[in-house]
Amino acid sequence: MNCPYLQNMDQQSTLDTQRLEVSLGPQHPSTHGVFQMDVVLDGEQVIRLKPVMGYLHRNHEKLMENMSWLACMPYTDRLDYFCALANNFSYALAVEKLAGIEVPERAQYLRVIMAELTRLINHIVLVGFLLNDLGAFFTPVLYAFREREKLLDLFEDVTGSRMMCNYFRFGGVKRDVPPDFILRVREIVNQFPKFLDELEELLTHNEILLSRCQNVGILPKALAVNAGITGPVLRASGIPYDIRKIDKYSIYGRFKFRVPVGEAGDVYDRYYVRILEMRESLQILEQAINEIPDGEVISKAGAQAAKMPRTLKVPKGDAYGRTEAPKGELGFYLVSDGSGKPYRYHVRAPSFINLTVLEDMCIGQKVADVIIILGSIDIVLGEVDR
């Protein structure tokens, strides 16, 4: 395995065991997609680790420069393919900020409900795959998938497709929800805590999990802030930074919910903070279902822009819309020269930025820990490579 980057390594001085240069990936069973890590091992200890990315680069940002504003929307589903609606949300916010389109009340509530349901899906799937990296033979993943199916069926009825939803439009959402939507969301919200309790009973106090995850891959507070980490990884290191509370974008200001914060910043904290976040999302969903008003689902200008996308006039200028996506702060920086096509379209992908600290967390850990540290950061290659 000749890893070019590691070639200039000095020959090892004392022999304890030979220095192994192992490249984990790109087709490695547990790197969540095509992601390669060149790891220098001394026995089981990791001395140096270099992530190699770009295998899934699809030229997303350049592609958007000759698409109309509406045509970009279905492509945002493909960024973080686990939570399509969260990507739609921040892209819609950015364009609305740029074009100054208002969103009616009912659409705001529908957007919040959809975003929080996506957060549930993302967190349970992450917990499942983290346990799968630890070695639990697919049991937590399949429990998570059992719950996820219910949510995906709901998405299929509302948006038309299970994962590639393409449901948000500038000024609201594409179409109103089926009549029994509120009933089904209420049923999911009531039944989800029971599932979470069962999952916690299986995992949280499991001694093997405790000993494998505690004090592993510690991310100190200072490093987390300097590296620009956002999302549950940052909150697990002890910094209560949640864009829903800071920006209070859309109508998050009306809901009362708490933000869980860890203190050690290791893999166990990142795992448990996400479980607590799921419980908070359920609170938001509870309040959102009770208060959702009736009324139109998309504003007059929005509907007209959706029907005839050519007529959408986006004035010259730039805007940065950001939301608290399940993986962190997902931001869209859009520059418009008034020509109906974005002049510049940049995505601030949380997984990509959270990945920069992977080496600092992995130095000194064992090979088995590198895999679960990577799993705990929760990266999706669609968003990392764009």
Place this chain on the structure above:
Amino acid sequence: MHIPIDHILVFTSILFLIGLYGALSRRNAVGILISIEIMLNAVNVNFIAFSRSFASSPESGQIFVMFAIVLAAATAAVGLAIVLNIYRNQKTIYTDEIHLLKW
């Protein structure tokens, strides 16, 4: 199952000689240790063969073999530890290249 004793003795002496040949002709220290193990085993077979047909108390041969096995384990452990230490400092375990008394 009557096996004349001298057949076994001839066999063990040949085995001993093979071990001796390995010990003398090998350059690699671990190779020498392997050949010494063969020689030790040849001796053990002798013990068992004799104890079966001569000894007044038949189990004395077997006890000797047990002690021999245990001591072989001890020598192997210490021998390999020394070889490892030599390899760490000298980067070689070829006996003809290890000629510095102090490094």
Place this chain on the structure above:
Amino acid sequence: MTLFQFLATTAFYAAMLGILIAAALCVTVRNLFHSAVFLAFTLIGIAMLYFFLQAEFIAAMQILLYVGAIMTLIVFAVMLTSRMGNPAVPQSFKNKKIVFLPLGLVGFILISAILKTPWETSEPQTAVNAVTLGKALMNQYVFPFEVVSLVLLVALIGAIVIARSE
């Protein structure tokens, strides 16, 4: 000479032949790891011999201690001291022919002495099972038993101290 005895003796001689071949290979083969594996085969062959000589406990001891423990030690030593995938360096001295001279001499003397002496073999007594061995160990050989455990302890500590990396 019932068939059973005929089968047993042929098996015995076959085992002896097999051991000699494995030992010869173990000593001559260039790759050190192969010689370690052939050593394992010789040890298992010798354990089979012990079974034929009705020393079952010793045979089990041989497999358990030699192949289970000492071979693992040797294989680890082989792995630690040879770079993975290094070219096979000639394992033996250039002028290894010279070794055959003393070997032939010693061999000739030894084997001729064995064949000449008249071994009056008495009939083998009852088979020795683990119980008599245990009693002998605890009554007659209790002192060497304790001393051997001490020797093992010293060897263990010595090996750890020498092989410990600073």
Place this chain on the structure above:
Amino acid sequence: MLNTIDQIFIKAKQIILDILSPFLPEWMMILISIFIVIVTLCVFGPVVMMYLTLLERKFIGRMQNRYGPNRCGIFGLLQPLSDGIKMFTKEDIVPQKADPFAHFLGPITVIIPSLLVFSVIPFGRNMIPSDLSIGILFFFAVASTSTLWIFTAAWGSRNKFSLLGGMRAVAQMVSYEIPMLLSIVPALLVVGSFSTVAIVNAQEGLQWFVFTPWGLVGFILFFLTGVAEVNRCPFDLPEGESEIIAGFHTEYSGMKFALFYMAEYMNAFSVSALVTTVYLGGWQGPILPSWLWFFAKTFVLISIMMWFRGTFPRMRVDQLMGFAWRGLLPLAFINLLAAALWVHLSFPLNDILSFCILTVSVLMIYVANRKVAPKKRIYKYAYE
């Protein structure tokens, strides 16, 4: 009537011998009787393995709220057959860099101990392939060689992941062999002989060793170390899929991989068979035929192993070693002491004394490992 069912296999063998005896010379008959036993074992081993894989996939499937394989055959009963055919037809690739001799040797030598070990297990009343006077010791001697063969397989395939897997396998097996041997010694102490038949006879009626205090601790110890020795779930580090792909059998495909796969399941079967023989009274049981009792108990133990596989994450290398050296080994020594006391004292006193010795020692070990044991955490909330 019950006795005939109990001895049905022996009678069947006798019938076959009687049919053949007029035609063949006398010395041939001995060979035939040995040959029948060997053939049944060599057929019984792989068949058990095939249906253990199916049982495991269905059992774990149901644990994960899904059906197990149910497409080939009625309830998926032909699934092992199709797996076997797939294994046969898959091309068996030898990596170019691999050392052909060791790579070829790996699977053969791994399968031999797992088959040899069956010869010592008493499947039913006088249904033991070969009653060696050193039964248990033979089992451990052969099982301990598998460490070496796993390492040859790992070293032979010249690939970094399998080397890591090989090193882990050797380290794990060496450090779990000692508690395993020590957890058996109390039973041998009480019975006084190595032969498995003697051990089973000593557990007459319902006096299984597991009901004695030292027996319970010995059973748990032996079962845990058995699971570790066989590289099955919480200890399946050598082929930790998520980290080092498939550990020591990464570079094997086709029939060679099938041999590794078969060896793993046969080892699991033989270890649980030995646990039933030593601690759960082998084939001792009230009314049912002896071999049925034996298979029922072994089946329960194997399903516990599969239950572990469906639930637990994997332990890391150093935790695995710590668990063995700090947890199981001291307990094994103390268990030996308690069993010795139990043997020498009379009935009421020995149970009480050994019971309190063991509970005190378990608590002491637990306290000694407190600082290592992970602690539970409480989490604060911002924006109350």
Place this chain on the structure above:
Amino acid sequence: MYGLGVLKGLWVTIKNFTLSYFTRKRLTTVQYPEERITLSEHARTFPILVYDESPDKLRCVACEICAKECPPKCISIVRAQDEAGKPLKQPKFFDIDYSVCMNCGICEEVCPFDSIYMDRQFELSAYERSEEFLYTKDRLAKSAEYFSKIRPETAKKVEEKRKAKEK
């Protein structure tokens, strides 16, 4: 106590095992080819063209709005002409490359003449990629009855709108 978490984990899996024999909630497999999940009203896969009476009289008037608006540009339309070369109000060729289409549903939204809608047929495997997935006009055409069968509400709304427009 140290070992409690491990035992609780075992309890959860064995509970799931036993319950899977009783409640459907704990056994969620749908045996695909035999049992099928009924797709909902708005489920969308690939676009189709709707016609009223006969397949060659499509509702589509070849205005090419959907071709312009389609993000991956997988629709290609050629307008029909009568002998004198005057462009007619229906397409001569209307191809959708199903292997490029990412079933986003934008063409359905922007079509002013309710002629292109999203079908729900997803078992479309074929042996050969280039020709087989390039759906021509006649393969795309589907009758209005088929459309109202798969999407009853939208078909009803479209009918009312068309009647209102005719009056």
